[in-house]
Amino acid sequence: MRHALLILLKRDLLLAFRHPNDLVNPLIFFLIVVSLFPMGLKPDSQFLPMMGSAVIWVAALLASMLSLDNLFRSDMEDGTLEQIGLLPWPLSALVTIKVLVHWLVTGIPIVIMAPLLGMMFNIPPEGIRALMLTLLLGTPVLSLIGAIGVALTVSLRRGGVLVSLLVLPLYIPVLIFGAGSVWDASLGLAIRGPVLFMGAILVLALTLAPLAIAGALRISLE
Amino acid sequence: MQHDLLDFGKWTPFILWCYAITAVVLITLTIVAYRKEKRLIREIAQKHRRDNRGTS
Amino acid sequence: MWVWFHKLGSPPYFYRFSTIVLPWLAVLTLILFSVGVVWGLYIAPSDYQQSETSRIMYVHVPASMFSMSIYMVMAMASAVTLIWRIKLADLVASASAPIGAAYTFIALITGSLWGRTMWGNTYWEWSDPRLMSELILFFLYLGYMALNSAYEDRRRAARAAAVLALVGVVNIPIIHYSVEWWTSLHQGSTTRGTQFAATIDPSMRYPLFVMMGAFAMLYAQLLLKYTRCLLLDGERNNAWVKEMVKQHAA
Amino acid sequence: MSTPASPTSLETLNLRCERGDRTLFEGLNFQVAAGQLLQIEGANGSGKTTLLRTLCGLFESTAGNINWCGQSIHADPASYHAQLSYIGHLPGIKLELSPRENLAFSQGLRGQSISQNDLLNALDAIGLYGFEDTPCRHLSAGQRRRVALARLILDKSQLWILDEPFTALDRAGNQRLSELLAAHLLQGGLVVLTSHQPVILQDVAINRLALE
Numbered sequence: 001m002r003h004a005l006l007i008l009l010k011r012d013l014l015l016a017f018r019h020p021n022d023l024v025n026p027l028i029f030f031l032i033v034v035s036l037f038p039m040g041l042k043p044d045s046q047f048l049p050m051m052g053s054a055v056i057w058v059a060a061l062l063a064s065m066l067s068l069d070n071l072f073r074s075d076m077e078d079g080t081l082e083q084i085g086l087l088p089w090p091l092s093a094l095v096t097i098k099v100l101v102h103w104l105v106t107g108i109p110i111v112i113m114a115p116l117l118g119m120m121f122n123i124p125p126e127g128i129r130a131l132m133l134t135l136l137l138g139t140p141v142l143s144l145i146g147a148i149g150v151a152l153t154v155s156l157r158r159g160g161v162l163v164s165l166l167v168l169p170l171y172i173p174v175l176i177f178g179a180g181s182v183w184d185a186s187l188g189l190a191i192r193g194p195v196l197f198m199g200a201i202l203v204l205a206l207t208l209a210p211l212a213i214a215g216a217l218r219i220s221l222e
Numbered sequence: 223m224q225h226d227l228l229d230f231g232k233w234t235p236f237i238l239w240c241y242a243i244t245a246v247v248l249i250t251l252t253i254v255a256y257r258k259e260k261r262l263i264r265e266i267a268q269k270h271r272r273d274n275r276g277t278s
Numbered sequence: 279m280w281v282w283f284h285k286l287g288s289p290p291y292f293y294r295f296s297t298i299v300l301p302w303l304a305v306l307t308l309i310l311f312s313v314g315v316v317w318g319l320y321i322a323p324s325d326y327q328q329s330e331t332s333r334i335m336y337v338h339v340p341a342s343m344f345s346m347s348i349y350m351v352m353a354m355a356s357a358v359t360l361i362w363r364i365k366l367a368d369l370v371a372s373a374s375a376p377i378g379a380a381y382t383f384i385a386l387i388t389g390s391l392w393g394r395t396m397w398g399n400t401y402w403e404w405s406d407p408r409l410m411s412e413l414i415l416f417f418l419y420l421g422y423m424a425l426n427s428a429y430e431d432r433r434r435a436a437r438a439a440a441v442l443a444l445v446g447v448v449n450i451p452i453i454h455y456s457v458e459w460w461t462s463l464h465q466g467s468t469t470r471g472t473q474f475a476a477t478i479d480p481s482m483r484y485p486l487f488v489m490m491g492a493f494a495m496l497y498a499q500l501l502l503k504y505t506r507c508l509l510l511d512g513e514r515n516n517a518w519v520k521e522m523v524k525q526h527a528a
Numbered sequence: 529m530s531t532p533a534s535p536t537s538l539e540t541l542n543l544r545c546e547r548g549d550r551t552l553f554e555g556l557n558f559q560v561a562a563g564q565l566l567q568i569e570g571a572n573g574s575g576k577t578t579l580l581r582t583l584c585g586l587f588e589s590t591a592g593n594i595n596w597c598g599q600s601i602h603a604d605p606a607s608y609h610a611q612l613s614y615i616g617h618l619p620g621i622k623l624e625l626s627p628r629e630n631l632a633f634s635q636g637l638r639g640q641s642i643s644q645n646d647l648l649n650a651l652d653a654i655g656l657y658g659f660e661d662t663p664c665r666h667l668s669a670g671q672r673r674r675v676a677l678a679r680l681i682l683d684k685s686q687l688w689i690l691d692e693p694f695t696a697l698d699r700a701g702n703q704r705l706s707e708l709l710a711a712h713l714l715q716g717g718l719v720v721l722t723s724h725q726p727v728i729l730q731d732v733a734i735n736r737l738a739l740e
Contacts, residue, residue, distance in 0.1 A: 007636035011622075018624045079618025086584060087637055088610040148445055152438050156428050165424050166442060169417035170449050173456035180460055194459065201452060212445050215360070219437045222587050230330035236395050237333050240388045241315065244337045248496060251380050255503035262510045267523045269514070431548050515549060 001089050005097050008084075012101040015074075026067035026106050027113065033059040034117045052121030053131065053182035060110050060135060061142060061171050065164060067106045068146040071098060072154040072217065081154075085221050092210035095217065099140075099147045099210075107139035127186030130195075134178040137198040144209035145170050151216035173201065287366050289509055290518040296502040303499040310492035317485035334392040336485055340493040342385035342412055346450075348378035348497065349415065352422070353447035356440035366505070368436035369512070371443060372426055373504030377497055379419035385412050407454075407461040414453050418446045432512050536562045536597055538583070538687060538718055543592035545578050552578055553739055556592070560735070562686075565709065565719040567727055570739030576722040577617065579739065580691050583720060584614045596687070610638075613683040616691045619676035623665040627656055627675045630664060635682050642682055650681040655704055669696040677705060680712070688712060690721040 016023055037055045038048060075081040084094055114135050118128040149167035153159035177198050181191040230237050285291050318336035352374045358367035389409050390401045397403050404410065425442055429435035513519050537559055544554035552575030560566045570576050581587040583594060585601050585608070594601045601608045621630045628647060635642045651660055654674045664672055673696045680688060688709075694702055709719055710729045721727070727734055 001639065003641075004637050004639045007633060011633045011637075014629075015622060015624055077618075078622060079616055079620035080622060082586065082614070082616055082618070083620040083634065084637070085586060086609050086612065086614055088606040088639070090606075145445075148441070152425060152442060153428070155434075158428075162424055162428055165417075166421040169414050169421060169453075170445065172414055173449070173452045176456040176460045197455075197459075204448075204452075208448060212441055216438065216441050219434055219441070222434055222581075230333065233331050233395055236391050237319075237330060240334045240337055240391050241319070243387050244341070244384050247380050247384055251377065251500060252496075252503075255500055255507065258507045259503060259510065262507055262514075263523055263526055266510065266514050266519060267526070270520055270523060433546075512549065 001093070004087065004089055005093060008094060008097045009101060012098055013104070016101060016105045022067075022070060023105055026063045027109050029066065030059050030063040030110060030113065031117070033062065035120070038121070049122045049124070049127075049186065050183070052118060052123045053127065053179045053186070055121070056114055056117055056131065057135075057138075057175055057179040057182070060114070060139065061168075061175060063110060064106055064139060064142040065146050065167055065171075068102060068143070068150045069160060069163065071102055071147055071150050072220075073150075073159075076154050076220070081217070082221060085217065091214035091217060095147065095151070095213045096206075096210045099143050099213070102147070103140050103143045107135075107143055110139055111135045123182070124186050126188065127182050130182045130185035130191055133195060134181050134198060137195065137202050138174045138178045141174050141198075141202050141205045142171060144205040144213075145174075148209055148212045148216055151213045151220060153220075154217070155220040155222075174198070177201075287364050289366065289513055289516075290522075292366060293506060293509065293518075293522065296506055300499065300502055303495055303502070307492060307495040307499055310488055310495055314485055314489040314492050317488060322482055322485045323479075331392060331395040332482065334388055334395075335482075336489045338385060338388040338392055339486060340490045341381045341388065342408065343490065344493050344497055345378055345382040345385050345412065345415060348374050348381060349418070349443075349447065349450070352378065353443050356443040359436055359440045360444070365512075366509075368440065369505045369508040370501065371440060372436065373501055373508055375419055375423050375426065376504065377500050379416065379423065381493070381497075382412060382416040382419055386416060405461045407457045410457045410461065411454050414457070415450070418450075422446070536686060536716070536718065537595075538720070539595050540583075541593040541595065543579075543582065543594065544590045545575060545582055545587065546590045547575075547578060551590075554591070558735075558737055560718050560720060562716040562718060563713050564735060565713055565721070565727070565729070565732060566735045566737060568720065568722045568737050568739060570722075574739040576739060577691055580614070580689050580720065580722060581616070583689055584612065585609070611686045612689065613680055613685045613687070614689045614691075615676050615679070615693060619672050621664055621672060621675050624663060626661045626663055627651055627667075627678070628660045630675055631678055631682060634679055638683065640682070640684075646682065650678045651675075653681060653704070654678045654708075655701060670698055670701060673697060674701060677708070680708060686717055688717065688719045688721070690719065692722055692724070694723055694725060694727075 034056055037051060038045070041047060041051075072081060075084065085091060087094065111132055114131050115128050118131050123131065146163075146167050149163045149170075150159070152166065153162050156162065177194045181194040181198075184194070185191050286295060314336065318333055322333070322336075352371045355367045355371035355374070358364055359371060386409065389406075389412065393403055393406060393409065394401045402409070422439055422442055426435050426439040429438060510519060539559040540556055542554075543556040545552045556579075558566065568576050568579060578587055582589050583601075585594075585605055596608050596611075620634075621627075622633075625633070628651065631647055631650065632642065635647075648660060651657065654677055656671060656674055656678070659667060659671065664675060667675070673693075677693065693705055697705060706727070706729055709727075710732055713719060713729070713732050
């Protein structure tokens with residue numbers, strides 16, 4: 001089974017890299033959304049560092065969600081999802097790999113881009129460190145929760161807006177803790193508590209979300 | 223404490239709005255439920271009449 | 279008890295049972311609401327701290343309390359749907375959603391109006407954890423209903439929505455905790471809310487209990503009614519529905 | 529794998545499936561034993577595809593049982609799926625990948641390691657010689673279907689469930705598929721398929737089941 005999971009990992013990464021546009025677009029989206037916000041304010045605004053953490057987090061959340069749309073859709077449309085559903089391995093393990101690939105190709109680049117954007121917002125170094133740390137813990141949760149929403153709607157013709165309706169409310173805790181700790185860290189406060197809590201959320205999502213995704217996919221495959 | 227009916231000093235509009243909105247929402251919900259069932263029964267009865275005429 | 283529960287799971291029995299119970303529930307709801315409203319608005323004294331505005335409590339507290347409980351009912355019914363595939367459980371979950379959403383809406387509106395009387399000039403205070411949780415709960419209800427109606431096939435809709443409800447119920451404590459943490463950052467604590475429901479003066483507690491009973495009975499009544507609608511809609515081609523409709527017409 | 533207690537067979541007991549509020553079929557009983565082919569016939573919308581998907585375990589029946597070797601397919605889905613090859617309406621191949629990559633991945637996912645030689649032989653046998661490394665998006669519909677059918681050769685599973693396998697195939701492809709089916713049955717395999725055209729195989733009796 002481990003062999004099969006590795007093959008799936010390889011396959012999905014290969015497929016991702018055969019569509020470089022799909023890889024880069026969410027990141028460009030992330031960049032554009034983040035840079036739009038300061039333009040809505042006065043140029044010398046003092047709110048920038050205050051808003052920075054929230055803006056970067058919200059943009060990361062949207063970029064992650066929008067790029068999830070294709071997680072199962074193309075596999076559904078060409079029938080490979082059926083075949084995956086008929087493999088003699090637990091579906092929850094297989095979908096975890098698919099989510100992992102999504103995180104590798106969108107979550108990680110977001111984490112890497114974040115410090116640059118943080119500097120654009122004049123976030124102090126402590127805040128930037130917290131930003132990277134919380135994004136590192138939070139983006140996998142975004143991928144996992146988002147995948148549930150995508151799995152529930154993949155068989156519907158018009159899933160796009162519906163997914164955001166289902167998923168965004170569930171993203172709120174991650175957003176609150178993520179953006180909150182960046183803000184705290186910028187003020188020089190300790191952020192151990194919220195960071196540990198984010199870690200706990202990640203562990204919980206890792207254990208429960210694959211089951212929900214697999215269950216949802218079985219329904220979508222009917 | 224003694225009241226004039228529905229007079230709560232300066233907060234009167236707030237309190238009355240609360241009760242009014244609640245009443246409207248709950249009554250609408252109830253009416254919708256009752257009418258929905260009535261409509262469904264009528265619809266199903268009609269379909270059965272149609273079917274019966276078709277077979278006889 | 280179990281036998282009865284099992285019997286209730288069969289649609290025709292449920293339908294007959296609810297036909298008998300519904301009128302009684304309707305009367306009871308009406309009585310409780312009349313008593314509660316009159317008591318709350320007229321007879322009950324005003325709180326010495328909050329003046330007359332504490333009267334909002336009689337609608338706000340039951341609505342927000344049941345908005346949460348209804349979600350729990352939905353989640354439990356969803357679990358039953360997924361595990362035992364009992365059709366009625368799915369209908370109970372689907373029928374609960376609009377009622378829960380309406381209760382949440384009431385809790386939001388009354389909470390905001392009540393807040394306005396305390397916060398001064400704002401109708402919305404982001405630092406109030408209860409209102410925030412209520413708002414997110416409202417989103418969860420909306421998402422559930424949107425997903426439920428997006429599927430054309432009833433059975434798939436039921437199961438997909440059930441998965442969502444369970445995911446939501448796992449999230450509720452996390453959301454609650456995160457909102458609490460977040461609002462504590464903004465150090466805007468409020469003295470309002472459900473916590474004093476237990477400590478308040480009996481003269482205010484009894485009308486509150488009456489209103490809670492009224493909201494509960496209304497939920498029960500609407501739940502039965504909406505479930506019956508979904509049942510009729512889904513089973514319209516079954517023999518017992520035809521029989522029932524015939525009796526109804528006669 | 530331990531030998532099954534009862535002989536290899538696929539049977540349904542009182543199967544009933546619904547879509548929406550419509551009953552597609554009910555009280556369906558049949559058995560397919562080793563070396564047998566069952567062709568399911570019926571008009572469009574009679575539930576053929578749903579029946580096949582139910583047999584695979586993708587669709588959940590409202591009532592009744594499906595047994596594989598005397599045991600419900602839901603009791604141990606993993607070992608059932610290990611012996612099942614399903615080819616549905618959709619070929620289940622990735623257009624971005626070449627036939628060779630597609631097969632390598634689909635076999636790898638099943639946990640079988642396949643030598644390059646076997647792979648090329650399978651593609652050759654199904655008539656895709658010279659197209660091994662062409663991205664599937666440049667292949668015709670019939671050729672894509674052949675890539676999917678090549679899986680049957682490599683899977684080495686006992687039970688084949690095929691949804692309209694002959695569509696989009698030309699006469700030569702038809703011929704090859706028929707040979708493939710005959711050889712599989714001769715080795716004691718089981719086939720359930722739907723097809724609009726009559727299936728003619730040498731030396732093989734074909735059972736038919738009509739859905740209304």
